[in-house]
Amino acid sequence: MSIKKSPWIIHYDGSSCNGCDIEVLACLTPLYDIERFGIINVGNPKHADILLITGGVNQQNKTVIKNLYDQMAEPKAVVAIGACACTGHFFAECYNMLGGVDTVIPVDVFVPGCAARPEVIIDGVVKALAVLEKKQQEKVTA
Amino acid sequence: MSDILKMFTTVIKSLFKKSTCRQYPFKKPVFFDRTKGHIQIDRERCILCSLCDKRCPTGAINVDRNARTWAINSYKCILCFRCVEVCPVTCLAMQQQYSAPEEIKKSEVVEIPAKAEKAKA
Amino acid sequence: MAKRTIVPFGPQHPVLPEPIHLDLVLEDEMVVDVLPSVGFIHRGLELLCQKKSFQDMVFVAERICGICSFIHGVGYCQGIEKVMNLDIPKRAQFLRVFWGELSRVHSHLLWLGLAADAIGFESLFMHSWRVREKVLAIFEETTGGRVIFGAAKVGGVRIDISQDKLDQLAIALDEIQKEYEPLAKVFLEDYTVQHRWSEVGYLSKEDAHQLGAVGPTARASGLPQDMRKLRYGAYEDLEVEPIVETAGDCYARCVVRVKEIYQSLDLMRRVIHKIPAGEIETKVTGFPQGEYFSRVEQPRGEVVYYVKGNGTKFLDRFRVRTPTFANIPPLLQMLKGCTLADVPAIVLSIDPCISCTER
Numbered sequence: 001m002s003i004k005k006s007p008w009i010i011h012y013d014g015s016s017c018n019g020c021d022i023e024v025l026a027c028l029t030p031l032y033d034i035e036r037f038g039i040i041n042v043g044n045p046k047h048a049d050i051l052l053i054t055g056g057v058n059q060q061n062k063t064v065i066k067n068l069y070d071q072m073a074e075p076k077a078v079v080a081i082g083a084c085a086c087t088g089h090f091f092a093e094c095y096n097m098l099g100g101v102d103t104v105i106p107v108d109v110f111v112p113g114c115a116a117r118p119e120v121i122i123d124g125v126v127k128a129l130a131v132l133e134k135k136q137q138e139k140v141t142a
Numbered sequence: 143m144s145d146i147l148k149m150f151t152t153v154i155k156s157l158f159k160k161s162t163c164r165q166y167p168f169k170k171p172v173f174f175d176r177t178k179g180h181i182q183i184d185r186e187r188c189i190l191c192s193l194c195d196k197r198c199p200t201g202a203i204n205v206d207r208n209a210r211t212w213a214i215n216s217y218k219c220i221l222c223f224r225c226v227e228v229c230p231v232t233c234l235a236m237q238q239q240y241s242a243p244e245e246i247k248k249s250e251v252v253e254i255p256a257k258a259e260k261a262k263a
Numbered sequence: 264m265a266k267r268t269i270v271p272f273g274p275q276h277p278v279l280p281e282p283i284h285l286d287l288v289l290e291d292e293m294v295v296d297v298l299p300s301v302g303f304i305h306r307g308l309e310l311l312c313q314k315k316s317f318q319d320m321v322f323v324a325e326r327i328c329g330i331c332s333f334i335h336g337v338g339y340c341q342g343i344e345k346v347m348n349l350d351i352p353k354r355a356q357f358l359r360v361f362w363g364e365l366s367r368v369h370s371h372l373l374w375l376g377l378a379a380d381a382i383g384f385e386s387l388f389m390h391s392w393r394v395r396e397k398v399l400a401i402f403e404e405t406t407g408g409r410v411i412f413g414a415a416k417v418g419g420v421r422i423d424i425s426q427d428k429l430d431q432l433a434i435a436l437d438e439i440q441k442e443y444e445p446l447a448k449v450f451l452e453d454y455t456v457q458h459r460w461s462e463v464g465y466l467s468k469e470d471a472h473q474l475g476a477v478g479p480t481a482r483a484s485g486l487p488q489d490m491r492k493l494r495y496g497a498y499e500d501l502e503v504e505p506i507v508e509t510a511g512d513c514y515a516r517c518v519v520r521v522k523e524i525y526q527s528l529d530l531m532r533r534v535i536h537k538i539p540a541g542e543i544e545t546k547v548t549g550f551p552q553g554e555y556f557s558r559v560e561q562p563r564g565e566v567v568y569y570v571k572g573n574g575t576k577f578l579d580r581f582r583v584r585t586p587t588f589a590n591i592p593p594l595l596q597m598l599k600g601c602t603l604a605d606v607p608a609i610v611l612s613i614d615p616c617i618s619c620t621e622r
């Protein structure tokens with residue numbers, strides 16, 4: 001049973017500054033190339049197993065993030081990438097921000113850094129795989 | 143015809159060229175001297191002046207004088223090294239190794255030994 | 264009249280990494296009207312200037328956008344420095360130009376990759392990003408950060424590059440140029456690229472002027488507009504000629520960017536050649552009082568910063584007019600009358616940066 005062998009990811013840009021965004025894309029490109037592990041970036045949430053979110057949540061996109069999360073099939077994992085997505089750092093003080101992603105959906109792995117380096121993002125995705133496996137086990141036994 | 147020839151030379155070249163990929167995680171990540179990873183404290187030297195706490199733009203550092211602790215929330219830190227610049231005894235340093243992703247957000251708390259203990263040690 | 268259909272585009276769309284929502288009004292395959300709706304990235308960071316001291320605001324300014332992060336920081340610092348009448352050491356100004364131009368190369372390579380991806384030319388995307396990583400390596404080597412490096416500060420720069428390092432960088436730049444050349448050749452000569460972009464998304468010179476296009480979008484339509492001609496900072500000593508194309512379509516915008524990479528690489532070599540020794544920052548005392556409009560050229564075009572100080576630690580007002588904001592009216596003009604399949608290519612052709620538009 002292996003989502004673990006080829007997890008598909010979907011990337012959504014919350015309210016990030018693009019810094020973490022392009023680092024997520026950089027993971028897909030030759031130098032880091034996570035396609036080596038069968039990881040594919042897809043555009044459709046219904047196909048995806050792992051949701052990568054960069055940037056925090058604001059008033060406008062909280063429904064979008066909720067929708068995306070609800071549309072994904074079980075089991076699913078969420079990885080919050082960058083200081084913005086984890087806590088919102090100084091943007092959390094802004095009038096339009098709610099804070100980190102965990103204010104609207106459950107987050108499984110937090111990836112620190114501003115901008116998060118591709119290596120950390122890869123580590124984060126690997127961590128999310130373990131979470132995914134666990135969730136699948138739970139589903140099978142339940 | 144010449145196009146096909148060109149294509150073949152490119153293909154053959156790519157076959158034998160060294161791969162561009164850094165092969166992370168099988169190989170160690172490459173760091174430079176100045177790479178910004180995480181903030182490390184030398185606990186022996188800290189004088190708990192809490193300047194770093196005051197100047198940090200994101201409020202990632204928390205200094206508690208009574209409990210004698212210095213705490214950093216790496217999920218808030220934006221690696222601007224402002225704290226490194228302001229620390230009067232230069233006990234903070236930027237390390238190259240990045241902080242690892244975790245499943246729960248927690249601050250890393252460092253206890254600062256008191257002067258007397260330092261003298262004893 | 265044909266039946267009208269409304270097709271929603273975004274906010275989560277595979278071709279754009281950033282969320283923007285467009286309602287495309289179609290008649291058969293033709294786009295007749297476009298209604299953009301924005302605000303998915305709005306953070307409200309301009310108001311942070313009343314909570315963060317003017318020196319901390321540099322970090323906020325750098326996080327307006329992660330792609331041209333350094334230039335945002337410099338533009339803001341320049342505004343404050345003008346308000347406070349600070350004299351910036353020459354070396355700091357040259358270093359700012361160096362990192363600024365390097366950001367331009369990084370940004371354009373990133374765009375070339377994304378644009379190639381949008382037309383389905385996957386391998387070109389990979390190659391552009393491979394070369395881009397070399398640029399990022401220089402960033403990391405000199406400042407420690409890959410995309411956001413916090414090197415700007417009010418009064419100068421925070422980190423110096425030693426002369427030995429600069430000489431090594433000159434070699435690294437040559438290597439980048441060598442790797443970039445075959446790539447540029449594909450963009451300039453390849454049939455697929457030309458075929459996909461020529462005569463798509465036309466913007467006339469008059470429209471570009473009247474709708475207020477900036478940056479490569481304006482220059483591709485024949486307007487020689489480049490803020491570096493204002494001679495701010497070290498551009499005083501570095502002559503820059505804007506690169507102008509006249510065709511006004513998506514392909515011309517691509518050609519402008521391809522050529523600008525050469526220009527920037529050349530500028531950096533001149534910086535390395537000319538950079539004077541000396542201090543990298545001046546001491547900042549007191550608080551800003553007064554207001555200033557600072558105009559800087561970014562990879563995407565002109566950006567304007569308005570700063571207003573009131574003599575305290577905090578600013579009264581900080582305002583940014585970003586290039587993508589100026590390019591949205593021309594974009595809507597380009598989209599009218601195109602086919603649905605061309606929409607992603609045209610939207611990408613202005614190099615939209617949503618996060619700085621909405622801040």
Ligand code: SF4
Pocket residue numbers: 015016017018019020021054055081082083084085113114115116220326329411
């Ligand atoms: S964590 Fe930093 S780099 Fe990432 S989106 Fe937030 S501000 Fe940008």
Ligand code: SF4
Pocket residue numbers: 181197198199200201202203214218219220221222223224225226
């Ligand atoms: S690096 Fe910057 S954000 Fe991080 S703890 Fe130091 S001052 Fe705060």
Ligand code: SF4
Pocket residue numbers: 183187188189190191192193194195205212228229230231232233234
């Ligand atoms: S500024 Fe330095 S000495 Fe002062 S509390 Fe922080 S780490 Fe300790």
